[in-house]
């Protein structure tokens with residue numbers, strides 16, 4: 142983790158190559174048990190295999206609309222969620238499958254949601270961009286760029302109001318930082334000392350627009366905008382789950398003990414197009430760039446290599462984890478396939494709380510206007 | 513006459529106007545280097561260069577408001593919203609500033625801006641991405657809103673919109689971008705505020721706009737072949753201004769009306785048209801006016817249910833048979 146006020150550099154200049162074996166020794170990482178490592182690694186692999194399977198399902202025409210894949214960014218969701226306790230909450234944008242699996246939502250319900258089935262996490266009502274599971278303190282899955290950022294401040298506000306020592310992790314993309322609502326949220330968070338951690342997953346592009354083409358003053362990077370609000374900020378190298386954990390845990394601590402917000406920028410990369418419909422994704426960036434990230438900066442491979450070097454896992458173990466993840470993903474596709482679609486009358490359910498709880502109706506008059 | 517797609521027709525209109533008027537600029541997300549999220553602006557950067565075709569960051573309130581300000585000084589910005597669903601983050605600019613500046617300045621200022629992009633459901637993108645806000649726009653004096661449903665109308669209305677001295681919001685449809693139709697090469701316009709009878713009929717008027725026009729044409733064919741009912745299909749094309757005359761003439765001829773739209777029923781476009789008909793052609797009605805709108809809930813994702821939520825031909829036929 143580096144703080145770059147003194148020597149600003151271009152944001153999409155790659156951070157120095159991560160050194161997992163030394164980062165593993167930092168205080169938040171040093172005491173991780175073998176089981177914990179295995180769980181984190183397994184979760185990263187599960188996300189990747191789940192999404193690869195969903196990509197196939199999309200290509201088979203089982204999934205409608207958009208499918209934004211998280212492949213390449215897995216260390217961020219898993220690293221961040223690994224730090225959450227029962228008072229911490231999470232909210233993100235439409236690239237939301239990784240965060241969902243990381244908080245413990247099942248592959249079955251996640252895949253079924255993509256298929257639009259009644260067994261999906263949102264009963265088939267939300268789709269890929271709109272996963273939710275409040276029981277896991279996972280507040281979505283939001284389709285409008287930047288739309289979740291005031292909500293993140295709101296989760297933090299509620300925690301503070303209720304005097305709960307927890308924080309809200311609010312994820313967004315490098316393109317979303319240019320939404321007005323985000324700037325307003327930063328100001329509110331700083332002004333009112335809200336325990337929210339804004340985590341920009343900087344994968345270099347918003348659709349086909351590189352960060353240099355969308356954001357003023359790219360040299361300072363994204364997180365430095367926090368200076369304008371006198372807010373804590375840091376740059377983190379997403380290829381290393383250890384760097385993610387170290388940087389984010391410091392910000393969470395600040396949120397929880399001092400009720401102070403942070404703005405973190407995590408350098409990462411998406412291998413797939415913006416969504417599966419993005420046929421241009423090899424035009425606005427080079428094949429070499431994609432290959433370089435896959436080969437040299439892949440968070441899953443780097444973690445695996447570290448675990449093998451450190452004798453926390455052997456080749457056999459790696460293979461088992463991978464096969465189990467593939468089998469689980471395959472089974473989830475089967476589950477989704479066999480699940481029923483929601484019944485037609487579900488279209489009109491879940492619109493109003495009082496309509497779904499008629500014994501506690503609070504208003505009179507007509508509320509739906511279907512003839 | 514050449515057959516071109518709806519998408520190409522929109523682009524041809526923009527090319528004509530970019531060539532005709534040096535103050536026309538195109539601004540939006542991914543419109544230039546990426547060639548448009550839906551390829552409506554494909555090739556324009558190459559042809560007109562980066563001064564005229566401008567990629568914007570994801571800052572709709574900022575760049576649309578900027579377009580409104582620039583239009584006050586005589587620029588004619590054509591702003592693309594990747595989806596009209598994203599208009600809501602810029603609502604103050606779109607509804608408040610664009611619509612009120614002329615009024616509040618006592619007519620000293622005008623705002624010749626165009627905002628365009630797709631506004632339709634039915635593509636599996638869920639509640640946040642499936643909005644059809646033409647009814648909100650039409651509810652706002654100072655704004656104009658058009659919804660072309662054919663390649664011919666797309667070109668003609670887009671050209672009118674760009675030449676208009678007031679804000680004109682053009683609602684397109686991702687579902688229609690690939691539809692082909694005959695479009696003249698020449699410099700024609702479709703005047704804003706003129707409906708079009710897309711199919712003549714004597715027994716019933718189906719009144720619609722946007723993708724619902726295609727649904728009505730499909731329903732009309734079935735009504736004719738299976739039920740011997742000849743439906744007239746009135747394509748509003750423009751919601752505000754509204755061509756009341758064409759609506760009333762059609763109803764006077766057929767004495768029955770079904771109003772079809774993808775909007776939700778409450779305060780949808782059909783509510784206003786229903787009022788227009790009952791107040792101007794009450795004595796001509798032989799049956800209550802029927803409406804077919806989207807089922808009254810946020811847009812559901814689940815693909816087979818989404819199809820049920822939007823008024824398709826089967827619903828229109830059912831409504832028609834109830835009054836014929």
Ligand SMILES: Cc1ncc(C[n+]2csc(CCOP(=O)(O)OP(=O)(O)O)c2C)c(N)n1
Nearest residue numbers: 236284285286314315316317346347348598
């Ligand atoms: C208000 C709004 N404008 C535009 C879009 C269309 N859109 C969806 S994602 C996206 C790019 C966002 O990029 P970034 O924030 O970097 O996130 P990433 O996709 O890289 O995860 C755009 C333009 C939208 N969903 N909402």
Ligand SMILES: [Mg+2]
Nearest residue numbers: 314315346347
């Ligand atoms: Mg991005």
